[in-house]
Amino acid sequence: MFHTNRITCGITDVCYLFTGRRLVCLLMLAMAVTVEAGDPLRYRAGLRLSPDKNKLSEKERKAILESLREKTGLLELGFDEDGFLSLGEVENHRGGSKTARALLTETAGLSYAIDLESHNNSKDIAFGRLDKPVNFTNFSSGEQIEVYPIQLDFADFKKLRGDSRVIAAFDIGFVILHELGHAVLGLHDRVENELETGECEDYINRIRRELGHPVRESYYARIYRRSIMASLQTVPIAELEFSLDKGSGKSRYRLNWPAADVGPIVPAGVRRGSMAASFN
Numbered sequence: 001m002f003h004t005n006r007i008t009c010g011i012t013d014v015c016y017l018f019t020g021r022r023l024v025c026l027l028m029l030a031m032a033v034t035v036e037a038g039d040p041l042r043y044r045a046g047l048r049l050s051p052d053k054n055k056l057s058e059k060e061r062k063a064i065l066e067s068l069r070e071k072t073g074l075l076e077l078g079f080d081e082d083g084f085l086s087l088g089e090v091e092n093h094r095g096g097s098k099t100a101r102a103l104l105t106e107t108a109g110l111s112y113a114i115d116l117e118s119h120n121n122s123k124d125i126a127f128g129r130l131d132k133p134v135n136f137t138n139f140s141s142g143e144q145i146e147v148y149p150i151q152l153d154f155a156d157f158k159k160l161r162g163d164s165r166v167i168a169a170f171d172i173g174f175v176i177l178h179e180l181g182h183a184v185l186g187l188h189d190r191v192e193n194e195l196e197t198g199e200c201e202d203y204i205n206r207i208r209r210e211l212g213h214p215v216r217e218s219y220y221a222r223i224y225r226r227s228i229m230a231s232l233q234t235v236p237i238a239e240l241e242f243s244l245d246k247g248s249g250k251s252r253y254r255l256n257w258p259a260a261d262v263g264p265i266v267p268a269g270v271r272r273g274s275m276a277a278s279f280n
């Protein structure tokens, strides 16, 4: 049951909208591949920097650490010499979100592996996505492990426009935590209308509230067209709304980006004719 949840969460919204979740789940199962690997570290569970394909740069590794330390308050959080996430002393935190600490504590105790991969300037990946798992097998020792890739497009974050508070509420750390919500907790993005956030993003909004960041108001990013200066041409812009409850009222923030430069644009599926930026 839980296993199935983890696999279905690797789908794209396009598949989800047009084929239905159950069918996609079967498709994903069929697509999972088995690969032989002799490296003993390949069979160690946990969250890991990809050791071979799509390796992160040192700058990207530092950006993740800085963001996850801020989210969790875990100052000792790091990647060990083999590239696996280590939390350090969890009780020794300074500020941070207890929900984020709980999610990373769960991640550190996994029986399977999650690899962080760099996929910059990918037109298929908007910020990040959980891809289908790969089953690794050592035919000599009989060891096996499932590895779930989280594919990150760091270049997309440079295209975000908006108030600094809303850009901080949608950074690389939040995107990784969202994908861990799928991979570790089996949470879904399913929404019934364009005003909903879905259970996975609800969980991430809890972390945002605990940190005092604006919260995301919907799962879908609406698409509108903006004219290009001194031209009759228009380009699609994706926009997400965020809000921050200050007690005396809500402050609203808009986060936008050039939709076609970041990821696929799909029918929103919740309002006839409406389009949305595709997330995972």
Ligand SMILES: [Zn+2]
Binding pocket: 178, 182, 188, 189, 200, 279, 280
């Ligand atoms: Zn998602």
